[in-house]
Amino acid sequence: MKMTAIAIDDEPVALSVIKAHAAKVPFMELKGTFTNAFDAMELLRKEKIDLLFLDIKMPDISGLDFLSSLHEPPMTIFTTAYSEHAVQSFELDAIDYLLKPFSLARFLKACNKAHSLLQLKQERPQNPGYIFIKSGYEQFKVQLDEVLYLESAGNYVNFVLQDKKVMSRLSMQEAMALLPIANFTRVHRSFIVANHKIDRIDRSCIYIRQVVIPIGAAFGEAVNRISGGGEEE
Numbered sequence: 001m002k003m004t005a006i007a008i009d010d011e012p013v014a015l016s017v018i019k020a021h022a023a024k025v026p027f028m029e030l031k032g033t034f035t036n037a038f039d040a041m042e043l044l045r046k047e048k049i050d051l052l053f054l055d056i057k058m059p060d061i062s063g064l065d066f067l068s069s070l071h072e073p074p075m076t077i078f079t080t081a082y083s084e085h086a087v088q089s090f091e092l093d094a095i096d097y098l099l100k101p102f103s104l105a106r107f108l109k110a111c112n113k114a115h116s117l118l119q120l121k122q123e124r125p126q127n128p129g130y131i132f133i134k135s136g137y138e139q140f141k142v143q144l145d146e147v148l149y150l151e152s153a154g155n156y157v158n159f160v161l162q163d164k165k166v167m168s169r170l171s172m173q174e175a176m177a178l179l180p181i182a183n184f185t186r187v188h189r190s191f192i193v194a195n196h197k198i199d200r201i202d203r204s205c206i207y208i209r210q211v212v213i214p215i216g217a218a219f220g221e222a223v224n225r226i227s228g229g230g231e232e233e
Contacts, residue, residue: 006031
């Protein structure tokens with residue numbers, strides 16, 4: 001399965017490095033490189049791109065602001081010479097964060113992570129009533145209509161059901177890829193909610209039973225798209 005990608009960086013030398021590395025990745029097709037983020041936006045509107053390599057510090061618009069402006073952004077790997085934006089980049093759901101100069105091996109590791117996530121998304125059933133979740137050495141069948149929300153716990157994710165919790169070694173993005181996107185919404189870097197289990201939404205929180213779930217700054221638009229999940233105050 002081919003994975004399409006583009007790269008945005010105001011430094012042509014940096015784009016050359018990405019282009020050279022990408023040519024060695026057999027499952028990736030680099031569709032274009034851009035020194036101007038707004039030129040890249042045109043291509044993103046016209047074509048389905050799976051992965052975006054994005055510099056953070058650019059003259060006209062930062063990579064963080066550019067990604068926040070996209071309605072349905074592709075998977076994103078930030079490429080930067082600065083480490084101070086790492087936390088903010090992961091709040092925007094970045095796949096990875098490559099510090100320049102990065103080796104081919106480190107680049108390939110990030111690409112493999114994105115490719116695995118893409119495969120999970122494409123294999124996701126359209127209308128599943130249940131999923132199987134690996135917990136320890138066992139596979140647990142989880143009925144999706146019993147899921148209240150998911151919460152990140154380090155390298156694990158807790159699937160919080162009506163009467164129990166199931167913990168699995170997954171990232172939040174991998175967990176989201178298992179779920180039907182029409183029924184579940186990522187509302188915070190640490191939380192995914194079942195839309196139909198929401199009792200109430202206000203400006204900063206979601207309420208499911210007695211649990212108060214914060215809304216992350218980067219996920220406000222996704223929360224606004226939840227239909228039938230309660231009224232906004």
